[in-house]
Amino acid sequence: MKKSVTPATVPDKAAYHHGDLRRSLLDAALGLVESHGVQGFTLREAARAANVSHNAPYRHFPSRTHLLIALAIEGQGHLLQGLQTAVRRATDARERIVRLGTAYMEFAISHAAHFRVMFSSDVARNRTADLTAAQNATFEFFENELLATEQGGLIRQGAVQNHALVGWSALHGAAMLVLDGVLDNTAIAARRKPREMAHLIIETLLTGILAPD
Amino acid sequence: MKKSVTPATVPDKAAYHHGDLRRSLLDAALGLVESHGVQGFTLREAARAANVSHNAPYRHFPSRTHLLIALAIEGQGHLLQGLQTAVRRATDARERIVRLGTAYMEFAISHAAHFRVMFSSDVARNRTADLTAAQNATFEFFENELLATEQGGLIRQGAVQNHALVGWSALHGAAMLVLDGVLDNTAIAARRKPREMAHLIIETLLTGILAPD
DNA sequence: CGCCAGGTGTTGACGCTGTCAACATCGAGC
């Protein structure tokens, strides 16, 4: 009667006093980040939201930062999943990488709390091996997708790493700028949905911006 | 005798008790951000560094966040200056925008503390009109540079806003990823200086990544 | 010249936070 938790599918671990406090804390934290920002998130408030004492979180996370890191790892997993399912629906090579980029931006916008935590400087400064591994997995998937596209003949060969870097940077930068509201006053981004922005970015990356000679 | 301040060129304002406490606080804050990160920065520690009581900062900034915002505005000014001087040294159109991008990334890396504050979510959430104006000025300069290049015939016409968005996003994203250490394990960025990365990014943006048909 | 107002800095207090240590409780496995 303490807290309504999803009652199904995970009976294996953690059901002593609370049900699944670790999960509840992560959910509460995500909600707090959503409403108050990353640094507005508080261990004690998360504990309150989960109806436990202010020190209960320390049985599941060694520190506030480590809870955020757990959230970041989780988010990275969701992102990777999102990219994978997006790509799966594509029929040709070009649509494939358009979907890839679109999925990245859509994740950033619609899972803003997770995304913010994933790239918060607090988390970045205290990165653990697990988090680094999760980030690398995502980037490698990105790179491999481009590699497949290259082998399909759509894009120039021999510079996948370069292309992946630029593509990821552009998508990531645009997502950050949008999330921070920096682009709100620019005509190009003011009224555009993330999907359109991603489309715009990728098409520009593909063709380049040089004038045809 | 309290604190060594630059003794020249600003005698007009603020010399009551301290000398120029506002300036000292900003400097101290910048140092703290550099060593402990944005959220590691503390009003009280900045006050200590300036040899004043823990409440003295409130005579110059209404809150901790507003001090950070002041720092962000200052950083935005420095960035704009950096872009302007970088561009001034260019001889042809292509070199001009290469220099523009290089300057952005070099600023982000070598003035990391300012840059982090400028795009910290704390500051973003409480953006003031002053800060928005400063950000817009920088973006407009970026856009105008591209417009000039377009008129010079180097780049495709009729899509400056689009090109500016993609260019800025790519540079900004790369800077963020580098600062957060996300790229440390990637072959492409591990041992590269910001200048080389910027070069790489801009060349790729210019020519695009499509295979020549 | 003297006073006064307000800009500047200080002292003290409040509630909140992250974290530590000590204690309580519950369930699994001997």
Next chain:
DNA sequence: GCTCGATGTTGACAGCGTCAACACCTGGCG
């Protein structure tokens, strides 16, 4: 059936941002 470890609680501590009240010093008014 007991014990041990995992889980949760209570209480404490220092540090933080912020507010209110007070102290000082200086520039401008008479």
